[in-house]
Amino acid sequence: MFFDPLQKPIEYLKKLNQKKANLFKTELNIYTYEDLLFFYPKGYIHLLTLKNISELSNNNNNNFVRILGKITNIEEIKNKKRKILVARLEDQTGFIELVWFKKIHFFKNVKKNILIIVYGKVKYFRQKIQIIHPIIHTHTNIKKFQSSKKIFSIYPIYSIPNNLKKKGINNLLMINLLKNIIEEIKNDIKEFFFEDFLEKKLMSRKKSLIQIHFPESLDYLLQAQYSLKFEELFLLQLFLLSKRKNAKSNQFSKLGKNFHNFYKNYLPFTLTEEQKKVFKEIWNDLKKPIQMNRLLQGEVGCGKTIIAILSMLIASDNGFQSCLMAPTEVLAIQHYYSIKKMFSEIGIKIALLTSSTSNSERKYLYHEIFMGTISIVIGTHTLIQDKVRFKNLGLAIIDEEQRFGVIQRTKVWKKNNKYPHILIMTATPIPRTLAKIIYHDLNISIIRESPLGRKPVKTIHFWNKNRDQAFDIVKNQILKGRQIYIVYPTINTSYKNRNISLMKGYKEIKEKFKDLKIGILHGAMNCKEKNLQMNQFICGKTQILITTTVIEVGVDVPNATVILIENADCFGLSQLHQLRGRVGRGIYQSYCILITTNNKKMNTEGYQRIKKMSETNEGLRIAKEDLKLRGSGDLIGTKQSGKSYFRMVNLIKDYKLVRDVFPVVKNFFIKNPNFFKNRKDIFYKYLNLNKKSNK
Numbered sequence: 001m002f003f004d005p006l007q008k009p010i011e012y013l014k015k016l017n018q019k020k021a022n023l024f025k026t027e028l029n030i031y032t033y034e035d036l037l038f039f040y041p042k043g044y045i046h047l048l049t050l051k052n053i054s055e056l057s058n059n060n061n062n063n064f065v066r067i068l069g070k071i072t073n074i075e076e077i078k079n080k081k082r083k084i085l086v087a088r089l090e091d092q093t094g095f096i097e098l099v100w101f102k103k104i105h106f107f108k109n110v111k112k113n114i115l116i117i118v119y120g121k122v123k124y125f126r127q128k129i130q131i132i133h134p135i136i137h138t139h140t141n142i143k144k145f146q147s148s149k150k151i152f153s154i155y156p157i158y159s160i161p162n163n164l165k166k167k168g169i170n171n172l173l174m175i176n177l178l179k180n181i182i183e184e185i186k187n188d189i190k191e192f193f194f195e196d197f198l199e200k201k202l203m204s205r206k207k208s209l210i211q212i213h214f215p216e217s218l219d220y221l222l223q224a225q226y227s228l229k230f231e232e233l234f235l236l237q238l239f240l241l242s243k244r245k246n247a248k249s250n251q252f253s254k255l256g257k258n259f260h261n262f263y264k265n266y267l268p269f270t271l272t273e274e275q276k277k278v279f280k281e282i283w284n285d286l287k288k289p290i291q292m293n294r295l296l297q298g299e300v301g302c303g304k305t306i307i308a309i310l311s312m313l314i315a316s317d318n319g320f321q322s323c324l325m326a327p328t329e330v331l332a333i334q335h336y337y338s339i340k341k342m343f344s345e346i347g348i349k350i351a352l353l354t355s356s357t358s359n360s361e362r363k364y365l366y367h368e369i370f371m372g373t374i375s376i377v378i379g380t381h382t383l384i385q386d387k388v389r390f391k392n393l394g395l396a397i398i399d400e401e402q403r404f405g406v407i408q409r410t411k412v413w414k415k416n417n418k419y420p421h422i423l424i425m426t427a428t429p430i431p432r433t434l435a436k437i438i439y440h441d442l443n444i445s446i447i448r449e450s451p452l453g454r455k456p457v458k459t460i461h462f463w464n465k466n467r468d469q470a471f472d473i474v475k476n477q478i479l480k481g482r483q484i485y486i487v488y489p490t491i492n493t494s495y496k497n498r499n500i501s502l503m504k505g506y507k508e509i510k511e512k513f514k515d516l517k518i519g520i521l522h523g524a525m526n527c528k529e530k531n532l533q534m535n536q537f538i539c540g541k542t543q544i545l546i547t548t549t550v551i552e553v554g555v556d557v558p559n560a561t562v563i564l565i566e567n568a569d570c571f572g573l574s575q576l577h578q579l580r581g582r583v584g585r586g587i588y589q590s591y592c593i594l595i596t597t598n599n600k601k602m603n604t605e606g607y608q609r610i611k612k613m614s615e616t617n618e619g620l621r622i623a624k625e626d627l628k629l630r631g632s633g634d635l636i637g638t639k640q641s642g643k644s645y646f647r648m649v650n651l652i653k654d655y656k657l658v659r660d661v662f663p664v665v666k667n668f669f670i671k672n673p674n675f676f677k678n679r680k681d682i683f684y685k686y687l688n689l690n691k692k693s694n695k
Contacts, residue, residue: 256317320394
């Protein structure tokens with residue numbers, strides 16, 4: 001009936017009724033034998049020695065143990081609520097109670113006075129030592145027991161939600177089901193690798209899948225984990241290499257007159273050695289017929305934008321258009337006027353396209369962009385609209401990429417018959433972007449140097465009860481003539497009933513600093529109001545700006561030396577680092593003040609974010625910690641963070657293995673360039689790209 005036994009529906013499995021099979025589907029995304037086989041344990045309990053019952057006491061409460069003994073008595077106790085089954089387990093040193101509150105039929109095959117191994121968690125109840133719902137392995141002779149001592153010393157633990165445990169789907173059931181599956185289909189598990197490619201250090205797929213669930217020893221378990229991780233990484237990296245091979249783009253073959261003219265006569269400053277190095281890396285990519293996919297990472301003010309400008313000049317000299325997409329209108333306008341001023345003498349036509357562009361101007365720009373008379377378009381999300389059509393888009397630059405979704409970014413580079421070259425810029429890559437770098441799907445260029453004269457921002461954490469100390473720093477800086485940002489997570493509402501909203505904070509600050517001019521800026525204001533408030537702060541007419549995260553990017557006020565962030569644990573790491581980048585842009589010592597509620601209300605992840613912010617000013621280190629805390633997201637789909645589709649690989653823990661696998665994959669790809677094309681079914685099934693797996 002089934003050509004592939006691994007694709008049998010889960011309800012065909014022994015000991016699994018239709019009701020539970022439905023729960024497996026809806027709650028665990030397990031539909032087939034194969035799905036369950038790849039539902040790996042979340043951990044293991046290593047019970048390498050047998051415990052004597054006499055060794056157990058209330059000091060062992062909640063510890064897992066492994067005991068060899070015999071059941072000498074079984075008694076069923078009935079009360080008003082339920083039946084309870086109690087068995088007496090004895091060894092040569094004493095006895096304990098085994099207790100079952102439900103699902104007594106699991107116990108029906110266990111008889112008295114037969115040698116058994118019992119696994120379970122010790123409970124101390126009313127002066128008695130008990131094991132509730134133990135796992136039991138029966139042995140009818142010593143020889144069988146001797147072999148089982150090795151097999152059952154490592155006990156698998158599966159990740160099962162509490163709501164399922166209440167419905168009878170527990171660890172014991174999972175173990176029994178997996179035993180049944182392995183017994184039924186172990187001869188149908190096919191190898192993925194060619195036999196001549198299967199390295200000696202890799203365990204066969206069949207053996208790996210058996211050992212991952214029921215390891216015979218710690219060595220076998222480690223080999224199985226290594227082999228399955230290797231296979232996952234191999235498949236992903238081979239997929240990514242195949243995808244890149246098909247991403248054809250236009251070659252930029254020359255550095256033309258516009259580039260040379262600008263570089264010699266109008267470059268506003270001399271490039272640093274790191275900027276020159278980064279530019280050469282980008283230029284080498286642009287000369288190739290394969291799409292450039294590169295991240296330019298560097299701290300705020302390090303000179304990323306000038307590299308983008310030089311790259312757009314190369315595109316123009318080779319007859320192609322460029323676009324630069326910024327996350328906010330403020331930043332887009334800033335880029336537009338800055339670049340327009342630099343290009344004023346070389347005759348390159350530039351356009352600005354945002355949501356504030358008038359309808360008449362917009363229609364004109366749509367036409368000019370489509371005809372190719374505009375060489376460079378700078379804009380916001382407006383650039384991804386279907387009405388914006390390029391004649392020959394050759395280069396797409398995404399500034400502050402952490403502020404865009406994956407779908408938004410990809411819409412930009414689908415505006416051409418051939419893929420445009422891609423350059424993304426940020427100080428703190430999102431977890432998904434950092435993961436793509438580690439998996440060799442995205443190249444990275446780094447500018448580590450900071451502008452001359454700038455001092456590192458000092459980051460200080462205050463609990464809410466010590467907030468007066470934070471405002472002492474604010475007052476001190478105001479007395480020196482400096483300006484202040486105060487940032488809130490929300491405009492009106494309280495986040496999780498534990499913070500001050502912007503409007504409430506505005507009243508508090510006006511009361512605290514009665515003699516100062518205080519501005520207010522948030523996303524609900526119209527463009528005219530935003531520009532007015534921002535310009536007053538830039539010009540120094542307001543000393544304190546009360547704001548939300550709208551100032552996260554594109555705001556450059558060298559006189560601002562303090563950014564005070566209320567309820568800082570409500571923000572993500574990348575966002576906190578970007579906010580910190582609003583200060584320290586001049587020659588003065590600057591401060592980033594993080595205020596949080598008391599530690600009882602702050603979760604562990606929030607505390608880790610605050611701790612990491614206080615420890616380092618480096619955006620790449622911040623991004624790595626963000627990856628560790630939030631997960632890598634989906635490298636093939638659109639999730640920017642969170643759990644990836646990997647079953648085994650942990651990007652942080654397995655970083656060395658990622659590096660080791662890549663040259664193997666690259667060598668294989670060179671010898672077998674069409675392997676992916678011929679075996680797409682393997683990739684899409686194994687990488688969870690079907691609707692069921694992405695549910």
